[in-house]
Amino acid sequence: MKIAIGNYIETQSLIHRLNPIVKLVIFFIWMIVLFSIKQLPMYAMVIIGIISLIRVTRLPIKLIVSSAWSLKWLVLIMIVFNLFFYKQGNILFEFGFVQVYDQGLYQVLLLSVRLVSVVMLATMLTLTTKPLDLTLALEQLLSPFKRFIPVADIALMVSIAIRFIPTLVDETDKIMKAQASRGANIETGPLIQRVKHLVSMLIPMFVISFKRAENLAVAMEARGYTDAQSRTRLIQLYWYKTDTIGMIVGMTIALIFLVIGWNI
């Protein structure tokens, strides 16, 4: 079974070894910059930048392109809506009752390329960073707000949830096969039948998940777990010189794009 979340791929690139805090912060800054760019030609530069970044991460380019390709329906819907409802600027051409305005076309292209860039960057972030490292980074970034929200508990919950995705996928596979052996078929047949068969899979899944959660809670308490706030960490995030350099490079790139964007 294919799952997109937590699909970390090790290629031992420079980006992989970067502190997840750096990657997370740079990702957010770049997102803001991306949404502030309003000139289509600038996005040619953005795309070139993303492609060179993929080269640095040594990830298969096909993988990242396919994640962007999965947006095709969303982009299509956006294009259709824009062409129908955006009525500013000059009419480029018209067929029947549909009039295509130049500004409308421009806007929708801008939006699509923006969306595709963000998704490609996000894919790169999750492919180069282990999900647990990401939650760790998020926890450290949010630690100033410890007083108001239980940051550590939330981080623990997220990391447990991520940890159990593959386990539950396996478990689902097993239950589906067990019920298929009793004649359950969710692919063909009348809709009501299929829903009934789906229930025969869902109920055992709930039962198993609750059982697992209970066992995990008992196991954690048996090993002295009380709360996440007062705990120290076995794995610490260390800040190396390369992380400082990475941060500076990332920020500089963001700044260059901003400055060029203002001046055009």
Place this chain on the structure above:
Amino acid sequence: MRQVQLSDVGYVYDDGYNKTTALEGVELTIEQGECLAIVGHTGSGKSTLVQHLNALLQPSSGIVEAFDFTITADAKKNRKLGLSNLRQKVGLVFQYPEYQLFAETVLEDIMYGPLNFGASQQEAENIAHEMMKLVGLPNDIAQRYPLALSGGQMRRVAVAGILAMNPDILVLDEPTVGLDPKGQIEMMEFFLSLQQKLQKTLVIVTHNMDVVANYTNRMVVMKEKQKVFDGKPSEFFENREQVESCYMELPHTVKLAQALRTKGISIPKEIITFEEFVNYIKELEGNQ
């Protein structure tokens, strides 16, 4: 009568990024009424193998012939075969089958299989009552919630759910795991009675060599994706090096026989079941 034949079957798990070979060139024939054990260490491919028997998995190469179905590596052709009918003929009882229980009452859960394979409500209900009797469940739990039963009873309900489809072959994945010793013996005796009284074919996947020695007359050993032995259990246990190279243990009877041999009491190598063993020792005593 030949029920299932696997010819040069290979299987590759493919999750889009990685390809893992799980089976390689497996040949296997299963005859009606036999009791066959499939053993092998974890990851040797035995679970993958048994899932081919009722087409939960379809081969990546080679051919699986089961009853009237010929299953090849061609997924498009396989879809036209109506493979769910094969699942009625080959009942697969998974490890910890109690996890597949979902209905509100024991009776309804057992009726699920027959209803899926075209029985009427009344027929299914009759079958379910019959199956409860067969697996030794008291009639008064028919309306109880299955998940509130004890572990042993839950397993019986799950097994009854498979038997209710009246399969010709019963495939059991670790049927005794998680049961107490008495429950283990009862469960195995029950399955054996199905084979003897109803001529069901039994395929048992297990790590328990005592189960193999006491209940089966044919043994298939899997090692690193391939079949490395197919024959009488006593022949396999004779060759100690082979047993160890497959990461397997000897059954208690064979271990005891070996220990006795070092003390000068010779025990024939064909003797591997508890019953034979005890009888032989009694005979020895009588002769002295």
